[in-house]
Amino acid sequence: MASYWNRNPIRVFVFLILTVFVVVRSNIPSTPGEGAEERRWEASQVGDVDPGMSVAPPHPHTNTDSFQEELVVRPLHSGDIYASFQFRTVWEADFSRGNKVSHYQLFPKSLGQVISKFSVRELHISFTQGYWRTMQWGQPFLPSPPGAELWVWFQDSVTDVDGTWKELTNVLSGIFCASLNFIDSTNTVQPSAAFKPLGVGNVTDHRFLRYATLPREIVCTENLTPWKKLLPCGSKAGLAVLLKSEKLFHSSFHSQAVHIRPICQDQRCKSTSLELRQTLNAVFDLHTSGQAKREWSLFKMFSRTLTEACPLASSSKIYIDITDNSQGEQFELSPASSLLSQAVVLGDRRTFSVYDLTDQATFGSTRSLNLLIRLKSTDGDMLRPLLHAERYVAGYGLQTGEIHTVMYNHHPYRSFPVLLLDSVPWYLRLYIHTLTVTSKGKENKPSYIHYQPSKDRLRPHLLEMLVQLPPNSATEVTVEFERALLKWTEYTPDPNHGFYVGSSVISSLVPSTVATNTSITQEQPLFSSFFPCKEELSYFVRVYTEPLLVNLPTPDFSMPYNVICLTCTVVAVGYGSLYNLLTRSFQIEEPSPGLAKRIANVIRRMRGVPPL
Amino acid sequence: MKILTLLSFFTAYTLTASVNIEDSAGQFFSSGHTNNWAVLVCTSRFWFNYRHVANTLSVYRSVKRLGIPDSHIVLMLADDMACNHRNPKPATVFSHKNMELNVYGDDVEVDYRGYEVTVENFLRVLTGRLPPSTPRSKRLLSDDRSNILIYLTGHGGNGFLKFQDSEEISNVELADAFEQMWQKRRYNELLFIIDTCQGASMYERFYSPNLMALASSQVGEDSLSHQPDLAIGVHLMDRYTFYLLEFLEDIHPASKTNMNDLFKVCPKSQCVSTPGHRTDLFLRDPGSVLITDFFGSVRKIEITMETINLTDPIKQMEENSGNDVQTENNTYVDQLPVSEIIHQKPKQRDWHPPDGFILGLWTLILLVFFKTYGVKHLKHVF
Numbered sequence: 001m002a003s004y005w006n007r008n009p010i011r012v013f014v015f016l017i018l019t020v021f022v023v024v025r026s027n028i029p030s031t032p033g034e035g036a037e038e039r040r041w042e043a044s045q046v047g048d049v050d051p052g053m054s055v056a057p058p059h060p061h062t063n064t065d066s067f068q069e070e071l072v073v074r075p076l077h078s079g080d081i082y083a084s085f086q087f088r089t090v091w092e093a094d095f096s097r098g099n100k101v102s103h104y105q106l107f108p109k110s111l112g113q114v115i116s117k118f119s120v121r122e123l124h125i126s127f128t129q130g131y132w133r134t135m136q137w138g139q140p141f142l143p144s145p146p147g148a149e150l151w152v153w154f155q156d157s158v159t160d161v162d163g164t165w166k167e168l169t170n171v172l173s174g175i176f177c178a179s180l181n182f183i184d185s186t187n188t189v190q191p192s193a194a195f196k197p198l199g200v201g202n203v204t205d206h207r208f209l210r211y212a213t214l215p216r217e218i219v220c221t222e223n224l225t226p227w228k229k230l231l232p233c234g235s236k237a238g239l240a241v242l243l244k245s246e247k248l249f250h251s252s253f254h255s256q257a258v259h260i261r262p263i264c265q266d267q268r269c270k271s272t273s274l275e276l277r278q279t280l281n282a283v284f285d286l287h288t289s290g291q292a293k294r295e296w297s298l299f300k301m302f303s304r305t306l307t308e309a310c311p312l313a314s315s316s317k318i319y320i321d322i323t324d325n326s327q328g329e330q331f332e333l334s335p336a337s338s339l340l341s342q343a344v345v346l347g348d349r350r351t352f353s354v355y356d357l358t359d360q361a362t363f364g365s366t367r368s369l370n371l372l373i374r375l376k377s378t379d380g381d382m383l384r385p386l387l388h389a390e391r392y393v394a395g396y397g398l399q400t401g402e403i404h405t406v407m408y409n410h411h412p413y414r415s416f417p418v419l420l421l422d423s424v425p426w427y428l429r430l431y432i433h434t435l436t437v438t439s440k441g442k443e444n445k446p447s448y449i450h451y452q453p454s455k456d457r458l459r460p461h462l463l464e465m466l467v468q469l470p471p472n473s474a475t476e477v478t479v480e481f482e483r484a485l486l487k488w489t490e491y492t493p494d495p496n497h498g499f500y501v502g503s504s505v506i507s508s509l510v511p512s513t514v515a516t517n518t519s520i521t522q523e524q525p526l527f528s529s530f531f532p533c534k535e536e537l538s539y540f541v542r543v544y545t546e547p548l549l550v551n552l553p554t555p556d557f558s559m560p561y562n563v564i565c566l567t568c569t570v571v572a573v574g575y576g577s578l579y580n581l582l583t584r585s586f587q588i589e590e591p592s593p594g595l596a597k598r599i600a601n602v603i604r605r606m607r608g609v610p611p612l
Numbered sequence: 613m614k615i616l617t618l619l620s621f622f623t624a625y626t627l628t629a630s631v632n633i634e635d636s637a638g639q640f641f642s643s644g645h646t647n648n649w650a651v652l653v654c655t656s657r658f659w660f661n662y663r664h665v666a667n668t669l670s671v672y673r674s675v676k677r678l679g680i681p682d683s684h685i686v687l688m689l690a691d692d693m694a695c696n697h698r699n700p701k702p703a704t705v706f707s708h709k710n711m712e713l714n715v716y717g718d719d720v721e722v723d724y725r726g727y728e729v730t731v732e733n734f735l736r737v738l739t740g741r742l743p744p745s746t747p748r749s750k751r752l753l754s755d756d757r758s759n760i761l762i763y764l765t766g767h768g769g770n771g772f773l774k775f776q777d778s779e780e781i782s783n784v785e786l787a788d789a790f791e792q793m794w795q796k797r798r799y800n801e802l803l804f805i806i807d808t809c810q811g812a813s814m815y816e817r818f819y820s821p822n823l824m825a826l827a828s829s830q831v832g833e834d835s836l837s838h839q840p841d842l843a844i845g846v847h848l849m850d851r852y853t854f855y856l857l858e859f860l861e862d863i864h865p866a867s868k869t870n871m872n873d874l875f876k877v878c879p880k881s882q883c884v885s886t887p888g889h890r891t892d893l894f895l896r897d898p899g900s901v902l903i904t905d906f907f908g909s910v911r912k913i914e915i916t917m918e919t920i921n922l923t924d925p926i927k928q929m930e931e932n933s934g935n936d937v938q939t940e941n942n943t944y945v946d947q948l949p950v951s952e953i954i955h956q957k958p959k960q961r962d963w964h965p966p967d968g969f970i971l972g973l974w975t976l977i978l979l980v981f982f983k984t985y986g987v988k989h990l991k992h993v994f
Contacts, residue, residue: 219695220703264942268941
């Protein structure tokens, strides 16, 4: 035996290599799931603080849904007015254990079926027309990017997330009359750190998250109609009566969204219920109506007044922001309301004048409520938002360019981290080796970078970075790109318009001057209870930048026609001339004689004389 | 004598009354359809083609008013005019220059919009060959007792219709699509209306039965637009559809107007072009076909004498809420866990061995080999 080894060392060598190879291969985990599971990181530590974000009033043990509606009106410093509607339906159903539900009360059946069929844990979809001007209008209650945005967390039980995502987008495109079926793998990304679930849950494996935007999507009445049909009262009673499309779309900014997430049923949070929030934000421009009077009223904004609350609503309120109007110097509000409420929203303590629509006395003797806000002076500073971002394309020509994202931190002495998420389509080829992050002239190294390169026609670029913004500074992120040439069938029917790049998303925990309420014991208004807060000294905010419009090198689509005409002409002229040259023969022909000579020839022939 | 005259009058009256009853009874069962569908397509893009969207929306409005619900209408608009930034009155599309009639309305549902309006999608809707995840609102779920109205408008030529300035559908393709529909029993009767230049060329090639077609102009003629509006800045409607809308505004669900009146809509004096129609493939006489057979959804009731057995009542499932009560507390997730993110290891799709492993492995192999056999075999390996 030993002699065998001695005689064939080469074979032994090969045998050793093979055994080592086999051993190494067997160490690789057999399924990717197992491997990913080992590397999944734990959810954050849970403190002893009450997690209770439960805003619903304590319910007796009945399986009833509840519905609340509210409208917040905030006059802005430029004279414009910001109106934010929120409608919340809470459904006492728990899908996490795979229960089947077939009884629908206030919760719309179309969405309930979608959630149960596709095992959706959270769904957030928004349709926006216009861009939110943070520096002029402040922070919105619920931010949204221009166009359509959809992000979904699926349940752990889903095996094929991509297939389910594709079917879900098709079904949602039918429900909302939007072209969401254009969401496919070329504009879907799977963020690794951003877009954590907004509802309750213990496990966050980012394999079940999908995010997509369609910056080109138009919002019009055909999207508002099915959105209104999801409300329990429809557009017949309550605050939804004000939602008339002619006025809503004649605004500087219009955004409607649907957010579905599981929330705690009560303080102890042993069981969850499903919350559906429908929000509609609009900013009306003072000058588009053409009137010179500086006043706003419900009738001027919506061409309707309110006559009753929705009978199915447990609470129906209007909040007017009067924080800057403590002595009545900014505007005058009528009819006056005795109810006041204070809430901490977006890191600021604001005072609101409250109108309760479930109370018949609000409507007065005319049985209709038309709030009137007469604007007086335009002095006073607006609270400057601490975080603000811009994005633009630099460079010239149709071959290369640069994307610049600038993030401003306006806090005088505190710095805070922001998470920047960029999803760039594959036809802009990013050169990540040119990525630079600079603050105050010096390089700022991000503490976390996740980059997934694109594949042509398959998936987009995904760039996530955690950047620390120094106080009172502007941080600029630059990356160069090259434009790709598409195949001629891939161009849209109007390619000279340009191609859109979706907005960047900047999520951050901004330090606040006022302590935010993390545990709520009494009812809280809807607009201040959307983003869950763990710490008291900071609040979570999400800022969207502008989408980019980039021109790709576009061919001249009339060229095939031109080429055919030119080629046919050249061939005809060339071949025709050659053919003539080769085959044309010349014959001499007598010119035909005039009429007199012909008659003379006839007479001569008759006489038998040779013709002329 | 008086009794005789009275008797004769009485018999004459009963005779005429009975003839009326038979006529109306006969007419009740004359058309064989039980449901109505409409496919309304606007194929033009860009702001100056506002009138094509207004055309389609005015037909949509009439069809909805006469009873066809949104679930039975497939509306395809190639561009958005109502919320276009050039529209001085957003969320409105007007058909008349004094801005009297907003045909866009408050509860419109557009099924295919923008880039989705392509020749492929149109033919797939007609023939029913759609991917399985297409929602119901985007499908034409007609059967062999459906009357379908198909309305096309846009820019066209002799034998083709242009879709979105980048592709065309030819009359041969359209005729073949209708033949597929006939073979798959997807319609009972079909009314095809087209409002484009040289529209009559689009129905020349039809060969399936039960098709009736109307066009706004003959081959070699252009269909003209009606009137511009100076505030909006574009032409608001085409002539043929304008007069068609005027005609349809007089129709209500119980009216008895028939197709011969529809053929007379927009004579040459009003339309400048000559509208044409084709009825040779249609089995019934056009004079007996009501407008509401195609434009409205007038339900006929069929009485049956058979009995139907209902299945057993559905048993209610027991609620097993008592068994699996979650014992752990649910919490909200931290939105931006900075420390977790920084220490998060990047996900790797393929497993790669740790750094230096391969090098160490090779060194080990070589060491073992040369220890066993001596260095003299070095030249055999390398």
